Amino acid sequence: MNESVRCLVPGCGDAVAPDAPLGLCGEHLMTAAEWVGRRDGVADVLPTPCLLCGSRLGVRWPSGWLCAVCEWRHGEPVDGELPPPRVDVVYYLRFRDRVKIGTSARPRQRLRAIRHDELLAFERGDRSVEKRRHAQFAAERFGGSEWFARTDVLDAHIAALSDGVDDPWDLFARWTSEAFARQG
Structure with a gap:
């Protein structure tokens, strides 16, 4: 809009800024923004x-x-009287060229105790989900441990879990907050 354009509000007549998205002066744009903010x-x-x-x-x-x-x-x-909700997760950790698939209801504590280079992903689930993943990737498993060789199949699974997730801890925080909300 050019500088000669005037505010559309009847009786105003103030100039509209050249980069204004609507034919409103600065004061009326602010009023409209405040109104939207109250509503949305x-x-x-x-x-x-x-x-x-x-x-x-x-x-x-x-x-x-x-x-x-x-x-x-x-x-x-x-509310300090509410016990923290239990949120079980299956975690995928990388240490060098291996991946550990484990589970915990307190992943921060658990991951501090495990030497690793990177947290790759979280998956919501308990020991039954962990067991299914161990069976699913049994061909990549090192003995009876929870450590697995990195393969295209395992990497694809981890990539699918982390698709759209910048930081696995953000996902865990969301699951925890949802569990708090369910507690009421």
Whole structure:
């Protein structure tokens, strides 16, 4: 839009900025943005990480912030009487040219105890899922251990699990926050 364009709001007549997306002056654009924010909320970075899931993504409403992942209201205390939810995961760790397939309900603790180069992926599941993966990749297994040779088949499985996931810990945080939400 060029500088000679005037605001479409009756009685305003202020100039519209050349890069304005609509024929509204700055003041009326702000009013429209505030109105949309009240109706739809505004996605933004939380002032501090969510106490439940650790996410930094939030939705800002006139009444306050909500975590965009678990919907915890920012600033509210976490109910310390609630036991933390159990979230079982199957983890895939790389150490040199091997992959460990294991399971844990407390992966942070468990992974600190295992020497590894990289966390490749998480899969939601317990020992039964872990057992199925051990059977599925039995040809790549080193003896009776939980360590497997890297093959195209195993790499493809891990790639499918991590498709669209930048950081496996973000996925675990989402599963944990969902479990908190189910607890009520």
